[in-house]
Amino acid sequence: MVDRPGARVRAAVVGTGLIGGSVLLRMYDAGIDVIGWDPDEATRRETRRAGVPAPDRLVEAVADRDVVFLCGPLPTLPATLVEVAAMTGDRCVLTDVGSTKEQVTAFAAAQGLTHRFVPGHPMAGTDRSGLTAARPDLLTGAAWVLCPAPGPSTTSFRWLAELLVEVFEARVVPMSATEHDSAAALASHVPHLLAGALAGAVQRAPLRDAILALAAGSFSDGTRVAGTPADRTANMLLGNRDLVLRELAEVTVFLDDLAAALRADDAPALTARYDEARAARAALRDRRFDAYDRQFPAGGDHAAEVSWLRELGVAGGHLTGLRVDADTVSYTARRLVAD
Structure with a gap:
C-alpha cells in the first residue's frame, strides 16, 4: 500500500x-x-x-x-x-x-x-x-x-x-490541463452533444414510439450518454465551451462531407468517408502498447520529468507504476505502438 x-x-x-x-x-x-x-x-x-x-x-x-x-x-x-x-x-x-x-x-x-x-x-x-x-x-x-x-x-x-x-x-x-481539455472535447464532450441531438430528434419525431420500438444497438450505443443528468452535462459542456465548439465544427465538416456524398448519390465518396471513420474505430479496438522504464533524479526542478510525462500522455501512453527512492524516481510506462 x-x-x-x-x-x-x-x-x-x-x-x-x-x-x-x-x-x-x-x-x-x-x-x-x-x-x-x-x-x-x-x-x-x-x-x-x-x-x-x-x-x-x-x-x-x-x-x-x-x-x-x-x-x-x-x-x-x-x-x-x-x-x-x-x-x-x-x-x-x-x-x-x-x-x-x-x-x-x-x-x-x-x-x-x-x-x-x-x-x-x-x-x-x-x-x-x-x-x-x-x-x-x-x-x-x-x-x-x-x-x-x-x-x-x-x-x-x-x-x-x-x-x-x-x-x-x-x-x-x-x-497538461490544456492538452486534456482539447483531447476531452472530442473524446468525451462532443459525443454528449451528438447523443443529445440524436435522442432529442427522436423525442420530437412524430413516429417517436415506433422509432423506439425499432431501436437496437446502434441507437442505444449512440445515445447512451444522453441519459446523463442534464445539469451535469451542461456543466461539463460550458466548462470547456470554446474547445467543444471548435471540435464540433470539425465534426460538422465531416458530417457535411457525408451529407454531400449522399445528396450527390456518390457511392465512392461515401465509402471513402466511412473507410476513414472505420480506421479510427479499428485503431481504438486494436491498440497495442510496449512497456518501458524511465528514471529521473528525485530532486531538482523536475522540468525534464514533467516534459517527458506530458509527451507520454499526448502520444497515447500511460503509466502503470512508479517507485521513488532517496535519489531516483522510476516510472513504468506503456507506449502506443505505431501502426
Missing part, C-alpha cells in the same frame, strides 16, 4: 455522487482509512449505512488527511478547493475528478495551491447519478488523467499517481 512514511494513508472524499461515491467505496474496500462527506444530509446518511464514516461537518471529514478528492459539481469546485485547502495541512494532496481542467488549474495557481493540487479526471462513468449508482469497481483500470507541473508539485503528482495505480489499477495518463 502507498503510505506516508511510517503511517497508513488517510483519505477523504468530498462529494459522494456517482464518481466520488465510487472513489470512496473502492478506497474503503481497499482498507484505506477514508471518510466521505457530501453537502446533502440524506447522502451522508446513505454513506454511513454503507459502513463508511461520514461526519456532518466538512472540517471533520478533511482534517488531518493525507489526500482529499474533490468530487462535487464543476461550478462548486473553486470554492470547495479554497475551503478544503484552508482546513487541511500544507502536505495534504488535493485532487479533483472534474471533466475540465484548464480553468481549475489556473484558479489553483492564482490561490497559491499548485504545489499540492493535482488536477485529475478519471475517464469512466455511467448515465446514472448519485451514491446509489456508485460502484467500487467503476473506476478499476480506467484511464485517469493527472496534470503534473514542474517544481514542488511534482512530488504530489508522484505520490498520487502511485496511489491511483495501486488502489484503482489506474492507467495514469499525464497531460
Whole structure:
C-alpha cells in the first residue's frame, strides 16, 4: 500500500455522487482509512449505512488527511478547493475528478495551491447519478488523467499517481490541463452533444414510439450518454465551451462531407468517408502498447520529468507504476505502438 512514511494513508472524499461515491467505496474496500462527506444530509446518511464514516461537518471529514478528492459539481469546485485547502495541512494532496481542467488549474495557481493540487479526471462513468449508482469497481483500470507541473508539485503528482495505480489499477495518463481539455472535447464532450441531438430528434419525431420500438444497438450505443443528468452535462459542456465548439465544427465538416456524398448519390465518396471513420474505430479496438522504464533524479526542478510525462500522455501512453527512492524516481510506462 502507498503510505506516508511510517503511517497508513488517510483519505477523504468530498462529494459522494456517482464518481466520488465510487472513489470512496473502492478506497474503503481497499482498507484505506477514508471518510466521505457530501453537502446533502440524506447522502451522508446513505454513506454511513454503507459502513463508511461520514461526519456532518466538512472540517471533520478533511482534517488531518493525507489526500482529499474533490468530487462535487464543476461550478462548486473553486470554492470547495479554497475551503478544503484552508482546513487541511500544507502536505495534504488535493485532487479533483472534474471533466475540465484548464480553468481549475489556473484558479489553483492564482490561490497559491499548485504545489499540492493535482488536477485529475478519471475517464469512466455511467448515465446514472448519485451514491446509489456508485460502484467500487467503476473506476478499476480506467484511464485517469493527472496534470503534473514542474517544481514542488511534482512530488504530489508522484505520490498520487502511485496511489491511483495501486488502489484503482489506474492507467495514469499525464497531460497538461490544456492538452486534456482539447483531447476531452472530442473524446468525451462532443459525443454528449451528438447523443443529445440524436435522442432529442427522436423525442420530437412524430413516429417517436415506433422509432423506439425499432431501436437496437446502434441507437442505444449512440445515445447512451444522453441519459446523463442534464445539469451535469451542461456543466461539463460550458466548462470547456470554446474547445467543444471548435471540435464540433470539425465534426460538422465531416458530417457535411457525408451529407454531400449522399445528396450527390456518390457511392465512392461515401465509402471513402466511412473507410476513414472505420480506421479510427479499428485503431481504438486494436491498440497495442510496449512497456518501458524511465528514471529521473528525485530532486531538482523536475522540468525534464514533467516534459517527458506530458509527451507520454499526448502520444497515447500511460503509466502503470512508479517507485521513488532517496535519489531516483522510476516510472513504468506503456507506449502506443505505431501502426
